[in-house]
Amino acid sequence: QSETRKQLLKLFTEAGESFLSGQKISEQLGCSRTAVWKHIEDLRKEGFEVEAVRRLGYRLKQMPDKLNANELQLGLKTKRFGWNVYDQESVPSTQQLAHQLAHEGAEEGTIVIAEEQTAGRGRLNRSWHSPKGTGIWMSIILRPSVPPQQAPQLTLLVAVAVAQAIQEVTNIVPDIKWPNDVLINGKKVVGILTELQADPDQVRAVIVGIGMNVNQTQFPSDIASIATSLAIETGRTFHRPKIVQTLLQKLEQLYEQYLQHGFLPIKLLWEGYSVTIGQQIVARTLNGAIRGVALGITDSGTLKVQTEDGAIHYVYSADIEI
Numbered sequence: 001q002s003e004t005r006k007q008l009l010k011l012f013t014e015a016g017e018s019f020l021s022g023q024k025i026s027e028q029l030g031c032s033r034t035a036v037w038k039h040i041e042d043l044r045k046e047g048f049e050v051e052a053v054r055r056l057g058y059r060l061k062q063m064p065d066k067l068n069a070n071e072l073q074l075g076l077k078t079k080r081f082g083w084n085v086y087d088q089e090s091v092p093s094t095q096q097l098a099h100q101l102a103h104e105g106a107e108e109g110t111i112v113i114a115e116e117q118t119a120g121r122g123r124l125n126r127s128w129h130s131p132k133g134t135g136i137w138m139s140i141i142l143r144p145s146v147p148p149q150q151a152p153q154l155t156l157l158v159a160v161a162v163a164q165a166i167q168e169v170t171n172i173v174p175d176i177k178w179p180n181d182v183l184i185n186g187k188k189v190v191g192i193l194t195e196l197q198a199d200p201d202q203v204r205a206v207i208v209g210i211g212m213n214v215n216q217t218q219f220p221s222d223i224a225s226i227a228t229s230l231a232i233e234t235g236r237t238f239h240r241p242k243i244v245q246t247l248l249q250k251l252e253q254l255y256e257q258y259l260q261h262g263f264l265p266i267k268l269l270w271e272g273y274s275v276t277i278g279q280q281i282v283a284r285t286l287n288g289a290i291r292g293v294a295l296g297i298t299d300s301g302t303l304k305v306q307t308e309d310g311a312i313h314y315v316y317s318a319d320i321e322i
């Protein structure tokens, strides 16, 4: 049953815009025309839009905008990322489940993804608004062999992957605000949360949470002035599984580059998207505010700020105001 369904979807996606005759499908799948028709009805019930035209046959017009393993893996071009998927309707936080899976030894590239989070969170336990069916709420498990001090590099790497994916699907070049915000027109479209499971000298797992606002057309009043979505910025809606696929592909590419060549190439790409560098900023840290010019990022991913007295400060974690 599910094998036939897979084969049928494969035929449809390979055919693209062209029609497939019922005859051809039944030959390829090795089942009767009636069975083909039944499979197509099943797909329709799942939300696939299948067009049927007399004499021409069938073609797939629209896939369901559902973030489940089936949709995510159909046509996925990565080697490892996204092939082990925990898809959930509703969870408190995908980070929580990903942490648990990482503890249990889940392989690198495992993702947890949900249609809704009821207790989505940002840094410092701030909450992350994650309404049902409109955004991408996902955590991915990485296992780089690096010391914990290098983990901030991964936040920047993920931000670059997110920016590249947004650029590819929308043609908009987003901005990155150090360390973990991706912005369009000055408003936050993506937040990234990087958490570690580590020994003193070695990372065991990095749990990267990515929250992307995709098809929302409005936000609650407390974040309405600072948040945006791809739909708001472009005036159209997006097929979320396609975005996840693009994102996983960019992420895997950059990650492999990082493992092979280190942080430098990633740093250069990051600087290309950055709106922080060269600006007069206020960095609000847990130990108070630092006012100055953001000179750049170091090779480990920390922010270098020069205050008026000429002193250089290294900022590991902060909220930045530009």
Ligand code: BT5
Pocket (backbone or CB within 6 Å): 092, 093, 094, 095, 117, 119, 120, 121, 122, 123, 124, 126, 127, 128, 129, 130, 136, 137, 138, 139, 180, 181, 188, 189, 190, 191, 192, 193, 209, 210, 211, 212, 213, 223, 226, 227, 228
């Ligand atoms: C972040 O924190 O930006 C990291 C957000 C990570 C969310 C993902 S979703 C999947 C995974 N599972 C989780 O539970 N979390 C991760 P931070 O820089 O601390 O920003 C948090 C602030 O962003 C909040 O205090 C709000 O002001 C604002 N905010 C909340 N929800 C937002 C949204 N949907 N879009 C834009 N801004 C939002």
